[in-house]
Amino acid sequence: MNEKGVGLAIQKSCIKREEIYITSKLWLQDYGYENAKKGIDTSLKNLNVDYIDLYLLHQPYFDTKGAWRALEEAVTEGKIKSIGISNHTIGFLEKFSI
Numbered sequence: 001m002n003e004k005g006v007g008l009a010i011q012k013s014c015i016k017r018e019e020i021y022i023t024s025k026l027w028l029q030d031y032g033y034e035n036a037k038k039g040i041d042t043s044l045k046n047l048n049v050d051y052i053d054l055y056l057l058h059q060p061y062f063d064t065k066g067a068w069r070a071l072e073e074a075v076t077e078g079k080i081k082s083i084g085i086s087n088h089t090i091g092f093l094e095k096f097s098i
Contacts, residue, residue: 003046010049017049023084025056026071032063036070040079055080060088 003024010020024047030039043052055074057067074080085093 003043007046007048010047021053022047022049023054023056024052025058025086026067028059028061031057031061031067033066033070036067037073040070040074044079051079051081053081054084055082056084056086057088058086060092 024043026036026039030036055071057064071080071083075083
């Protein structure tokens, strides 16, 4: 819930965007394909940047596969540079088979 503040700090810092590594995460309410697409765009808007270096699927709940698909598309579109997964068990990832 700090993306707007981080975006403002980036703007005020006068540091070039390419010199800052930004990580954010998809909120649980944004899991699923369509919701994730909206969530990514909201993060970009809140951060006031053209791309996010690392975007995380933070927890293994709800429609993770749909969210992953939206994140892959965002990589192709240049909105996200890398996708990360955190707090998922190995068993979940094996079933997920990304």
